Amino acid sequence: MKTTQHTADELIAILRLQHVPNIGDILAKKLISHCGSPLAIFEDKQRNLLKIDGIGTHTIKHLFDTEHLEAAQAEYNYIIKNDIECAYFLDSSYPNYLKHCIDGPILLFKKGNIDLSNRKIISVVGTRNITSYGAAFCEKFIEDIAPLNPIIISGFAYGVDICIQKEAIKHGLQTIGCLAHGLNQIYPKVHAKYQADVLKNGGFYTEFWSTSNPERENFLKRNRIIAGVSEATVVVESAEKGGSLVTADIANSYNRDVFAVPGRTTDKYSLGCNNLIKQQKAHVMTSAADLIYLLDWDIEQKASKNIQKQLFIELSETEQGIYNYLQNNGKQLLDSIALDCKLPIFKTSSTLLNMEMKGVIRPLPGKLFEVI
Structure with missing residues (x-):
């Protein structure tokens, strides 16, 4: 059975937690972290769960409502009958990039021939x-x-x-x-x-x-x-x-x-x-x-451009200072560059623009800049 590496009780507990309307993925992960597993949540005493930040009596009432257990059992039966694969957020089969998203779903359903290993x-x-x-x-x-x-x-x-x-x-x-x-x-x-x-x-x-x-x-x-x-x-x-x-x-x-x-x-x-x-x-x-x-997907092209930049692009003293700063410190905010390089914001902005046009730095979302 490809569906899941979890037992029926474990998967039903995950589904049950996912079905509670006022418990989102962030709070669900907090509950799982506190109790150790989704199954342990429903085996714990309600007074212990109330000690968790963000959990109140209203949430507890919904959490233990039997309608969520019944719905989870019905969905589990559908999953088994239709050979649907499930990826729990702590499983190796769960998408790696998505694991780093705080609000990523605690459970993903999938069908097909998906293989995310070692791929762009x-x-x-x-x-x-x-x-x-x-x-x-x-x-x-x-x-x-x-x-x-x-x-x-x-x-x-x-x-x-x-x-x-x-x-x-x-x-x-x-x-x-x-x-x-x-x-x-x-x-x-x-x-x-x-x-x-x-x-x-x-x-x-x-x-x-x-x-x-x-x-x-x-x-x-x-x-x-x-x-x-x-x-x-x-x-x-x-x-x-x-x-x-x-x-x-x-x-x-x-x-x-x-x-x-x-x-x-x-x-x-x-x-x-x-x-x-x-x-x-x-x-x-x-x-x-x-x-x-x-994205550095073509390493040879990247290296070639870096060599060309070092050989043929001339930087002013201010530009070279900012370039050296970014090279040593990685991605930095506009304000941090201005402060640490002892430059006014307006001059830092215009210098960064010139450097971007020369192809030696690039802007990133959130007013961050880095060396290319």
Whole structure:
């Protein structure tokens, strides 16, 4: 049985904890840490649980409500009957990047041929109203990045999501769709025709039970999995507001790299990407080469550029001072650079901009800078 390495009682306890509506993943992990396991939570005395910060009588009442046990038993039966694999957040099968996200789900359901071991993983998201410009970018991006054999994560939704996943399949890349509902259905239904190819070339992740439908709040919740399971997130196209911008914000909160494809200022579905770049919430990405270089995926190219920089780029005394500071101290905030290099903020900002144009440093989300 591939489903889980846990006993029936253990998995039911995890499901039971996941089903309690006023206990989110952060509080659930706190309970598990305090008691030692999900099963131990329900074997502990309620007065002991009340000593945990964030746990009150109202929460305890819901926690021990028998309806959650009954629901967990029913879902367990569905999991076993349909041979669904489960990944508990402390299991080795749980996505490694997602383990570092404080609000990552305590339990993931998966289907397919997913293999995250020793692989480069990136998420690609964008508008459901993809334009010819966005579609052409997706096609070229996958074509160029395919030799590195990355895993492509997306949401299996209309537009950019399904476009990038179809291109990944075309080039034999593993692709994973993160769903906003249970594994008993596919949304949108028109994408059911791609389901078999995705299962063959990767699979699906979801934290939602078979009783969950594709409701709006589920899509927003699902976005943190898309952002958390990968090394970086790419936004291909987005209007001024949209779910892909939420995913980008979550990725930034996880300290992951975010890339955005720029577009004309007059294009509606480039406004979101242009704003991410303008607000320094994303790196500019005009081709796969930008991502490959900034993520150090092509070591030989990186080394070659560093050597070239040292030989041919001249820095002013102020620039050299900042360069040496960043080289010795790693990523630093704008304020810290100004303070430690004894420079006014305005001069530090203009100097950093000049250095960025020379290709010796790069800006990061949160007003951080580092040497390239």
